[in-house]
Amino acid sequence: MPEPDGFDDFVRACSFRLYRISVLLTGDHxxxxxxxxxxxxxxxxxxxxxRSGDGFGYARRTLMNLHTDWWRGLRRxxxxxxxxxxxxxxxxxxxxACE
Numbered sequence: 001m002p003e004p005d006g007f008d009d010f011v012r013a014c015s016f017r018l019y020r021i022s023v024l025l026t027g028d029h030x031x032x033x034x035x036x037x038x039x040x041x042x043x044x045x046x047x048x049x050x051r052s053g054d055g056f057g058y059a060r061r062t063l064m065n066l067h068t069d070w071w072r073g074l075r076r077x078x079x080x081x082x083x084x085x086x087x088x089x090x091x092x093x094x095x096x097a098c099e
Contacts, residue, residue: 007047011040014056018063025067035070039063 015036022032022039039062043055050058 006051007044010043010047010051010055014059015040017056018059021060022063022067025064035063035066038066042066 022035043059
């Protein structure tokens with residue numbers, strides 16, 4: 001599949017800046033690389049529409065939205081049910097109030 005006009009240049013010019021933003025968002029280099037790759041894939045699909053405008057702004061906003069979706073997904077994961085309840089924390093022994 002041929003690259004859209006100017007997309008290669010855009011990726012070379014902006015991918016490191018997007019990566020730095022992504023590292024700040026995620027705090028994890030591997031997750032940051034995945035986030036940038038996914039954002040650039042979405043920018044690629046929209047490139048004919050945005051190439052004359054602010055491509056970096058679109059990519060940055062896409063990056064932020066993808067991270068927000070990932071973060072929200074962590075909270076929506078269902079709880080894992082187990083056969084036995086988790087062990088309760090050990091309580092210190094009770095002492096009478098007046099000794």
